[in-house]
Each structure stands twice: as C-alpha cells, then as structure tokens.
Amino acid sequence: MTTTNTVEHTLPEGLERAGEILTEDALRFVAELHRRFGPRRAELLGAREQHRRAAAGSGTLDFLPQTREIRESEWTVAPAPPALQDRRVEMTGPASPAKMAINALNSGARVWLADLEDASSPTWYNQVDGILNLRDAARGTLSFTSPEGKHYALRQDAPLAVVVTRPRGWHLPEHNVTVDGQPASGSLVDFGLHFFHTAQLLLANGHGPYYYLPKMESHLEARLWNDVFSFAEEYLGIDHGTVRATVLIETIPAAFQMEEILWELREHASGLNAGRWDYLFSIIKYFRDAGERFVLADRSTITMTAPLMRAYTELLVKTCHRRGAFAMGGMAAVIPNRRDPEATEAAFAKVRADKTREAQDGFDGSWVAHPDLVPTCREVFDDVLGERPNQVDRLREEVQVGPEQLLDVPSAGRTSTQQELAANLYVAIRYTAVWLSGNGAVAIHNLMEDAATAEISRSQVWQQIRNGVVYEDTGSTASRELVAEVLEQQKEVLRGEVAPELFERHFEPAARLIADLVLGEEYVDFLTLPAYDLIEGR
Numbered sequence: 001m002t003t004t005n006t007v008e009h010t011l012p013e014g015l016e017r018a019g020e021i022l023t024e025d026a027l028r029f030v031a032e033l034h035r036r037f038g039p040r041r042a043e044l045l046g047a048r049e050q051h052r053r054a055a056a057g058s059g060t061l062d063f064l065p066q067t068r069e070i071r072e073s074e075w076t077v078a079p080a081p082p083a084l085q086d087r088r089v090e091m092t093g094p095a096s097p098a099k100m101a102i103n104a105l106n107s108g109a110r111v112w113l114a115d116l117e118d119a120s121s122p123t124w125y126n127q128v129d130g131i132l133n134l135r136d137a138a139r140g141t142l143s144f145t146s147p148e149g150k151h152y153a154l155r156q157d158a159p160l161a162v163v164v165t166r167p168r169g170w171h172l173p174e175h176n177v178t179v180d181g182q183p184a185s186g187s188l189v190d191f192g193l194h195f196f197h198t199a200q201l202l203l204a205n206g207h208g209p210y211y212y213l214p215k216m217e218s219h220l221e222a223r224l225w226n227d228v229f230s231f232a233e234e235y236l237g238i239d240h241g242t243v244r245a246t247v248l249i250e251t252i253p254a255a256f257q258m259e260e261i262l263w264e265l266r267e268h269a270s271g272l273n274a275g276r277w278d279y280l281f282s283i284i285k286y287f288r289d290a291g292e293r294f295v296l297a298d299r300s301t302i303t304m305t306a307p308l309m310r311a312y313t314e315l316l317v318k319t320c321h322r323r324g325a326f327a328m329g330g331m332a333a334v335i336p337n338r339r340d341p342e343a344t345e346a347a348f349a350k351v352r353a354d355k356t357r358e359a360q361d362g363f364d365g366s367w368v369a370h371p372d373l374v375p376t377c378r379e380v381f382d383d384v385l386g387e388r389p390n391q392v393d394r395l396r397e398e399v400q401v402g403p404e405q406l407l408d409v410p411s412a413g414r415t416s417t418q419q420e421l422a423a424n425l426y427v428a429i430r431y432t433a434v435w436l437s438g439n440g441a442v443a444i445h446n447l448m449e450d451a452a453t454a455e456i457s458r459s460q461v462w463q464q465i466r467n468g469v470v471y472e473d474t475g476s477t478a479s480r481e482l483v484a485e486v487l488e489q490q491k492e493v494l495r496g497e498v499a500p501e502l503f504e505r506h507f508e509p510a511a512r513l514i515a516d517l518v519l520g521e522e523y524v525d526f527l528t529l530p531a532y533d534l535i536e537g538r
Contacts, residue, residue, distance in 0.1 A: 007031040008178045012125040021132050021193055027177070029235060030192035034179040037228055041170055041185055044221050051217070051253065056290040061256050062403050067219070071259045076324035077269040078241055083162050083207045084270055086389035087111050087326055087365035088381035089374055091161060094120040094441055095130030098144040102152045105137060105160045107371040108378070112161035116190045117168045117214050118278075118450040121440040122528075123535055124176040127186075131193045134165060138201035162207055164246065167191045169215030170224075171526060175536050188228070195232050195243075203242065210244045210270065215278070217253045219260035229268045241267045246328060250275030250452075251282040255312055255406055258319040271326030271364070274313050276304065277333075277452035283409065284459040288466065288523050295467050297413035298420035299456055304330070304357065306412040311405035317362040318396040326390060329358035329366030333447045336372045343446050348376055355380040364390040369441075369448035416464065418471040421483070424457035425514065426490040431457075432527065433494075433510035436534055437502075455527050461518040480519050487515055509534055 007027045011018050055061050063071065091109035095101050095116055104112040116122075116130050136142035137154065144152040154160060167190030168174075177184040191211065199209040213225055229243040247254075247261050249272050254261065262269050280296060287294035296302070304313065313329075320327035332351040336344040351368065355377050358366050368377050385391060427444055431454040434442045442449050463469075464478035476482055491511045495503050513531060517524050524530065 006180050010124065010176045012123075012128050012176075015125050015129055015132075017132055018128050021128050021135065021197060026193055026196045029196045029232075030177065030184065030189055031179045032235070033188045033192050033228060033231070034182075034184050036231060037188065037224060038179070038182070038185060040224055041188075044218070044224060045171055047220075048217055052286050055253070056287050059287070059290050059293070060403060060407060061253060061286075063256050064260065067257075067260045067263075070263045075263070075266065077262055077266045079324070080270055080326065081208060081244065084111075084210065084244060084326075087271075087328065088385060088390075089377040090164075090328065090365055090367050091371065091374060092119060092331065092367050092369055094126070095133050095165070096120065096126045097129070098133050098136075098142060099146070099152050100441075101130075101133045101137060102142060102144060102154060103371055105142075105163075106155045107161060108158065108374045109161045109368070109371075110365065111164055113212055113367065114163050114165045115440075115450075116194075117166045118452055119441040121435045121438045121535070122168065122172065122174075122186065122532060123438050124174075126438060126440075127174070127190065128193075131190070131197065134163060134194060135197045135201070137163065138198045138205065162210070163202070164210040164212050165190075165194055166212035166214060167194070170221060171215065172528065172532065175532075191228065191232075196236070199232075199236055199238060199242070203238070208242055208244060209238075211246070212273065213245050213247045214275070215251065216247060216261065217251045219257045219264050222247065222261040222264040226265050226268055243268050244270040246271045246273055246326070248273045248275040248278070249312075249316055250278035252279065252286050252406070253282075255279070255315070256403070258316060259323065262319070262323050262325055266323075269323075269325055271328055272316055272320050273328040273367075274316050274330045274363075275452070276309075276330040277456050279312065281452060281456040281459055284456065284463050285523070285525065287409075288459070288463055292467050294409050295416075295463060295469060296409060296460060297415045298417055299460060300420060300423070301415050302412045304354065307405065308408050308412045311401045311408070313358075313363075314361060314396065314399045315401040315406070317394075318399040318401075320364075321362065321392050321395050324392060326364040326392065327362060329355065329363040331367045331369060332373060332377070333369055333449065333453075335370040335443060335446060335448045337446055340446075347446060348373070351376050352380060359384040362391055362394045362396050364392060416469045416471055416478075417473040418476055418482075418486070419473055421461060421464070421471065421478070422486050422490055424461050425483075425487045425518070426493065428454045428457040428461075428514045428518075428527075429487075429490060429507065429511050430494060432513060432531060433506040435531060436510055437506045451528055458514055458517050458527060459523075462520075462523055465518070483518055484515065487511070487518070 090111040092113040095114040168186035172186035173183040317327040334347040
C-alpha cells in the first residue's frame with residue numbers, strides 16, 4: 001500500500017505501467033473529488049431504499065410533483081459538440097485488454113462506449129489498464145502484440161470511433177484506493193483518473209471528455225454528477241460545459257425523472273440511452289415485495305415490442321428530442337458465430353429487425369456488441385437518416401405515456417417455465433464465474449452478456465420463490481427446495497463444460513454466491529457487491 005497525502009493505493013499486480021496512471025497528482029485529484037462529493041454520494045445512496053420501500057408499499061410510482069415546472073417549461077440542453085452530432089452506431093465493450101480496445105476503435109462505429117462498468121470485471125488490473133489504454137488511445141500510441149506475434153494498432157485509413165467512457169455506478173466502491181481511511185468511490189476513481197489523464201488530450205484531438213453515466217435512480221444523483229463535472233473542469237482549467245454525459249435510463253425510478261435528469265445535466269448533457277436488461281432488473285428489484293402484479297415473465301419472452309417496453313422507449317425518444325438531446329437505442333446482444341453460418345445469419349436478422357424498429361421510432365443511434373454487426377446497424381440508420389447526422393427534430397408529440405403504461409408489467413406476458421429457471425441459473429453461475437476470473441464481457445449461447453444479464457437472471461429466480469410462481473411446463477411451484485435442486489443440476493452441467501481446475505477456482509464460488517442470492521430471505525441489491533468482495537479476497 002502506497003500513501004500519497006492521506007490517499008493510499010495499491011499497484012495492480014502484473015501491470016508494469018500502472019505508475020503512469022496512479023501518479024501523485026492524479027490521486028490528489030481523486031482525493032479532492034472524494035472529499036467534496038463523497039458525503040453527498042453516501043447520502044443519496046442511503047435514500048434509495050427509503051424511496052424503494054415507499055414505491056413497493058404503494059405499488060406505484062409517479063412523476064414528481066415538486067418538479068412539475070421543469071417538465072412543463074421550455075428549455076433545451078447545450079448543443080452537442082461536432083464529435084457527438086452523429087452517433088448512428090455505437091460499439092460497446094471493455095477498455096481492457098488493449099486488443100479489444102483497438103478492435104472497438106477500429107470497428108467503423110461512430111462511437112465506442114469504452115466500458116469500465118458492466119462489461120468489465122472490476123479487478124484493479126482491469127480498471128487501471130483500461131484507463132491506461134484510453135490514455136494511449138488519446139495519444140494515438142495504443143498498440144498490442146499477441147504472444148503469437150500478431151500486431152494490433154490503431155487504423156490510419158479511416159476515422160477512429162469517438163470514445164465515450166462509462167465509469168462504475170455510484171454504488172460501487174474501490175477498495176484499492178482509500179481517502180482519509182475510507183474506501184474510495186469506484187465512480188469517482190474511474191472518472192477522476194480518466195479525466196485527469198485524457199481530458200486535454202481528447203480536446204486537442206477535436207473530441208472531449210465524454211461519459212456514459214450508469215445506474216442512477218434520481219435527478220439528484222444526476223445533479224451530483226453535474227457538480228463533479230463543473231469542479232473537474234475548473235480544477236484543470238477547462239471551459240465549463242466541455243464534459244458531455246449520456247445517461248443510461250436503466251432503472252425504473254429514473255424513467256419517471258428523465259426530464260429532470262436532463263435538466264440537472266443540461267450544460268453537460270448529451271442524451272439518454274435505453275438500457276434494456278438493467279431496466280427489467282430494476283423493475284424486479286424495486287417492486288420485489290409488491291405482490292404478484294409485478295412478477296415478470298420469463299426474460300427470454302419479453303421483447304422490446306411489449307407495451308411495457310414500448311412505453312419506456314417512446315417516452316425516452318420524446319423526452320430527449322423535446323430537450324434537444326440524443327436518444328440512444330439499446331444493446332443488440334446477439335453476436336455472429338463465424339463457425340456457425342446459420343447462427344450468424346439469424347444474428348444479423350435479429351439485429352436488423354431490432355435496429356429498424358429503433359430507427360423508425362426516432363432513435364438517433366444504437367448499440368452493438370460485436371464489430372461484425374456495425375455495418376448492419378449503420379445501414380439501417382443510414383436508410384432512415386440519410387445525410388442527416390441525427391433525427392432530433394422528430395419530436396414524437398403524439399406519444400402520451402403515464403405511470404400506468406410504464407408500470408404495466410402484465411403487458412410483458414405471464415409465461416414462467418422451469419426450463420427458463422434452469423437457463424437463468426446456468427447463465428447466472430456461468431457469467432459470475434467468468435466475471436470472478438477477470439472478464440466482464442462473456443459470450444453465452446451466441447449472446448454477448450454483461451453483468452445486467454446475471455442480475456436479472458438471479459433476481460427473477462428470487463422473485464419467483466417469493467411469489468410461489470407455478471411453472472407452466474412442469475406444474476411445479478417455485479420453492480427454495482426446487483431451486484436448490486435445479487441449481488445443483490446446472491452446476492453439474494457446467495462442471496462437464498470446463499476444466500476441473502477452472503471449475504474449482506471460479507465456478508464453485510460463483511455457484512455458492514448465486515445460491516446465497518436466490519435462496520436468501522433478504523434480497524441483495526447488487527450481485528456485483530458481494531462478487532467484488534470475492535475478487536478482493538474479502
């Protein structure tokens with residue numbers, strides 16, 4: 001442990017260049033962020049459960065009466081900088097390792113969501129290496145040579161994707177940095193180190209320090225980010241409003257505060273994004289003890305055309321465009337399999353249909369998880385946008401969405417099967433095991449999964465036990481005994497798929513963790529919190 005003026009930090013094992021990021025000046029900046037904004041962060045996190053209990057107790061949510069004036073008055077966010085005017089296709093993926101970062105930058109996408117959050121396992125090595133890669137990319141020096149001698153470098157024949165970095169959510173700590181004896185905020189560590197080392201470089205490149213903000217539950221949390229940005233700009237002597245943020249609307253309370261979130265960030269706002277799986281996960285989490293009306297159907301049966309999801313996405317487009325912000329579509333999780341032409345053809349067809357719906361609904365761009373899908377997404381949005389960079393002028397004034405539509409969980413269907421129970425447990429264990437091994441982006445059954453998949457999988461099982469759901473395909477009732485039995489079966493399936501050493505090292509602890517989460521009386525808000533403790537050996 002190294003001390004820097006009451007800031008203590010460890011160096012990631014095996015990362016020789018970590019000292020280039022964990023400098024005294026950079027850590028001093030992180031410490032200042034923590035001292036100024038850490039107490040308010042803790043207060044806002046503490047308020048989350050109070051708001052959740054009130055919503056679950058009443059069985060409803062509503063738009064905030066105290067912010068009605070914001071919703072009814074006319075205002076817009078700051079105009080987008082040139083680098084963010086056209087976002088028709090965005091590639092997502094972790095910023096570490098360097099090979100994946102280079103492939104994303106070279107993908108032909110307009111934007112790369114450089115992920116330090118859900119697509120990244122938050123080992124200290126991954127977090128620091130990711131920021132190092134982003135700093136090298138901003139310098140134009142990022143390269144990588146594989147052990148087999150294959151060289152990867154930034155392309156010179158076409159523009160690189162514009163980087164929009166996603167730090168961790170407010171709830172996650174960083175145990176490898178302490179400030180005045182307290183674990184630092186993962187979000188402030190990620191943002192602080194990235195901003196300190198790249199902001200000036202990005203501006204010199206004609207881009208800027210751009211961010212995706214995850215997991216927020218209120219406009220007050222957005223206000224906190226806005227204050228962080230304003231302070232950071234002043235600290236480095238950068239013009240106010242240089243930072244731009246796109247907020248992921250991936251929690252149910254945030255869906256009721258879209259306008260307020262944009263208002264709080266209006267001088268730094270770029271847009272909103274529809275984060276699908278996390279949004280469904282949030283509905284389960286928020287209303288987990290609110291009765292059968294909020295029991296979600298099998299996740300594999302819920303499509304974006306369900307009335308529940310249509311209300312959410314159409315309100316997002318309308319809100320963004322009314323306020324001059326970009327509406328970004330959700331993840332196309334299906335990925336091609338170059339060894340399976342039939343699966344690849346099906347993947348392309350699903351992505352095309354998904355992106356066509358989004359483009360026709362008014363979204364300004366969307367996400368893909370694999371470079372091979374970039375051309376498909378681009379082609380779909382080209383057909384709708386033509387030479388225009390976006391369709392912010394499409395106001396969708398005909399859209400009328402109220403609380404009843406946003407909370408119409410039955411409209412997503414009522415199908416619950418034991419087959420899906422098994423699939424949920426399989427995916428939750430498998431993803432968590434790979435996450436514990438240090439990889440946060442995992443291909444499972446031709447889908448690129450991140451932490452949101454494991455979260456909704458394990459949450460759905462807990463909810464089914466809580467409500468005694470009867471599975472349509474077997475007639476069995478969800479109970480701890482049945483789930484424990486199916487979990488053990490899926491654990492044995494996984495045992496047969498991986499090497500014994502790997503199973504013992506990562507899959508056994510993953511299975512124990514998932515068992516604790518789905519069978520426990522109390523619901524754990526985030527799988528990643530106890531999983532992070534396992535990574536850190538706590």
